[in-house]
Amino acid sequence: MILKLREYGIADPEEIYQYKKCVHPDRPEPLDLHLGMFLPTLLNQATPEQMDRFFMPAWNLEIIGTYAQTEMGHGTHLRGLETTATYDPATQEFVMNSPTVSSIKWWPGGLGKTSNHAIVLAQLYSLGNCHGLHAFIVPIRDMNTHIPLPGIVVGDIGPKFGFHEVDNGYLKLENVRIPRENMLMKYSKVEPDGTYLKPPSAKLTYGTMVFIRSMIVGESAQALAKSCTIAIRYSAVRHQSEIRPGEPEPQILDYQAQQYKLFPLLATAYAFKFVGQYMKDTYHRITEDINQGDFSEMPELHALSAGLKAFTTWETNSAIEVCRMSCGGHGYSRSSALPDIYVDFTPTCTYEGENTVMMLQTARYLVKSYRQAKAGQQLNGIVSYLNEAQSRGVQPQPVAARPTVVDINDLTRLVEVYKLRAAILVELAAKSIQQELQRRKSNEDAWNNSAIDLVRASDAHCHYVVVKLFTDKLREIDDTAIHSVLSTLALLYALYGITKNSGDFLQAGLLSVPQVMQIAVRIKELLSLLRRNAVALVDAFDIHDKRLNSVLGRYDGNVYEKMFEWARRSPLNATEVHESFHKYLKPLRSKL
């Protein structure tokens, strides 16, 4: 791949990312962080002088780099990182240290065995003052012999759930000296005498984080699309049990229970596709604004990307496993590809911001917005519903008290209902904080004692956004046949979400008991409507067999014969009689 990149002259990090996505899709690799973090960080944060020193050698793989941020004892909460970089004006060097066991850098991909350099995030100390986290280029292995340099303790962190191909590593720094010029100094600086110069704006590093979280929303959609493709195609191939005695075993996709497992997930996959596109577009639009000095939408984008990252990865995470188990025993075989999809995907719930922390960040924005609305301020953007809610005096109340005239087939009305649910739950969370404060709790304790409500509010907000974006998307579709089937999917998504959270809607008086029961009946109708289009709807994701890499999910449906072929190639079948017979079983017999 590296050689081909040269041949085609592909040098831009985003183009490298796209190229890798074409030739090695969905495959974690030891050089991922070199290409995806080390080079881009140089481009963003290195001075021209540093670019000269590091970029071309890195481009030619003389320097192989990784990005070392997370420590054994510190993840999402960056301020807690312990690694130190202390400036020594006498030698004009930084002295890098891992002062405790918990400060050992832990998890960076490619760090264990592959990299000879790392961009290390460390607390910068100069002239006795701590200036917070900064990035330093630290050589860790000899560029010729690849042997670790003095003061460097580096290695692989051991077997994991997945990512077997990646040498996630540890790095312990013991008085490692690097030249002053190895601090990435495009923005903040340490002068030779130790004087520290602040970066012009703290918001500059904000963007990458938001970008990656936005991308993860799209990755959720893709992982879910793959899983649905496999499970739905296989459910059309697999025959099991009997509906009518004596008749042939039906396709398992004809069972209502199977449809109820898979079709809501199919609808979710489509929903997340559209949300992913929206996040990407929004990111680019707001980045444009930021480049022109307009930071006004940044907080909203930050809150949205955090919440939707958590919402979509959590949903997808459980959905992949539902898909796997819906394939029965064969889902457990790696020939299904589903175990690999799961172990590769599940870290997204944790990395780039642990999901619960992300939900709480979004909640912080929602509560802040709610308070602004309450103070009479006019909100813009996606939280503007908090204004309306304010003026309508929305709050939980018995069902009977609120007139419920919702047509359960009208998506626009359902979006409205989701919106009101979000508004009510944001209000509930804000009130919980208020009550805690009235009990003389500190702000921080009040916040912590309302965490359940806050996460719930964020979740409802994200759910509303997803239903809304799916509904909005329908307006862009001209083809009536496509519009029709996507409307059915969107309706299923919205109604399924209501049944799964019916307590919220009943509690708030947004829907009546007869409506909730009507929705359950309607969902059954939608499942049977979708049955005939289900396989076509996953085919439309257009995931090539090679990329899907699943015997169960093959486009041609020739599952059983190919599964037999796949099994025969199992490593254990390399010899007809396995060595364990001669080594263990036979000798054991003679002792019995």
Next chain:
Amino acid sequence: MILKLREYGIADPEEIYQYKKCVHPDRPEPLDLHLGMFLPTLLNQATPEQMDRFFMPAWNLEIIGTYAQTEMGHGTHLRGLETTATYDPATQEFVMNSPTVSSIKWWPGGLGKTSNHAIVLAQLYSLGNCHGLHAFIVPIRDMNTHIPLPGIVVGDIGPKFGFHEVDNGYLKLENVRIPRENMLMKYSKVEPDGTYLKPPSAKLTYGTMVFIRSMIVGESAQALAKSCTIAIRYSAVRHQSEIRPGEPEPQILDYQAQQYKLFPLLATAYAFKFVGQYMKDTYHRITEDINQGDFSEMPELHALSAGLKAFTTWETNSAIEVCRMSCGGHGYSRSSALPDIYVDFTPTCTYEGENTVMMLQTARYLVKSYRQAKAGQQLNGIVSYLNEAQSRGVQPQPVAARPTVVDINDLTRLVEVYKLRAAILVELAAKSIQQELQRRKSNEDAWNNSAIDLVRASDAHCHYVVVKLFTDKLREIDDTAIHSVLSTLALLYALYGITKNSGDFLQAGLLSVPQVMQIAVRIKELLSLLRRNAVALVDAFDIHDKRLNSVLGRYDGNVYEKMFEWARRSPLNATEVHESFHKYLKPLRSKL
């Protein structure tokens, strides 16, 4: 282990199982099916003559056997199995065949490389008639050379999600002839002339299935107890973020969001422990009855073991992953043990009866009981509530219509509420079937078109049983301190279940909106009450470090240093410079 079994004279299959549980706990092995299925099946279904021929050789590992039931195209629905055993009176042999690709035996543990015999389940044909499934002892490999015998195509089915140590295998039979005496003939028989003699009772094989499902309930409890032990101990060790600025990072177990993830699971682990004990006791009690010719409680036990197997494995399956993710990134390392617990546990949702099928079997019993109650029959046992419901005319209704005087702290009243919920959902499912029938649907289609309601009814029934058994258990506890903390856990279990399914309770008018809100507040209080006992409550599961095998879950809490030690022993760290540097990276450089 085998040698020690001899030394101690352990021969009874149940004793073997217990011994293995002591020395190799929770470790799947290639000989598991030999010890756990092949030997016991001989004991149960072999004639004295067959015992002479097979048991001692199997006991001495001359014969290594497995149990081959599942086929590539057929799992839970046993009648669909395609393998044939056709009796040939001329030679007094059975001719065994795998007539299609989908009939290839698939998944049996130890079949791929370890076993030289298999008990094969096949459709018996004699004198032109099919007599259904029977068990046959089929030699598959030469006992000396271990080379597959003529007509036998056998091998490993390839890499899986877990169970890496077990050679799950395939077996294709091509006109394999075995002597008539290799059919297990303790109950049914084929005479030399081909005459088939039926078994005296079809219920005789019923017991094993029920036994295994009952045992799985206990395994759910154990897997969940292990996961909670790891996650809760680690949450007391891990410090993260800040509640109050400037103060040290608190233990993550002090975060309400973390408590809300873990404490309901801790309560569930205790609940499942008690349910597991109950199932074991009930199994033994009813087996006694059966041995004395009383089969009256068998259907209830069958329905209960099916439903609770599904209910507890599904709950535990997602709970293990919640525990893993609650440990942040380190949960993803195999040093946490959580990935291994998950991949070893998750097949229980599929094997011994796929969970959705299990739920539908329980539902069949519930609907049948409901109809009996409606016809005025007096029901006994755990479904007797369907009588009461019948006489009270319980059905879904608006909240306001039903007087709600439930004290949310009174477990007895909460059991009642769960019971009414189950009754209402069983009635809903029965009515859905009725409505389908009125629309001139066949019985089978009516059943399939009500599958969602049926699964939901079973789930509510099982949930009721679990809440009830937990509450019943409290009465047996004399120690007031233990009674107090277990009551708190039981209350948390019951209230958490209500908030997660609040729609059901509101919809049925069993609880009012203010009560549901009050429950949310009460849950927060219970979490903070349980905080100080949480670590003691997992310590009480008394799982030895050796068995837990988790760096994160160590009893002494010395996580970080031990994690560093564990990592340093990673296979990739065997050499300081990995061969990939010399083989790939260095040569590549020279080409750039």
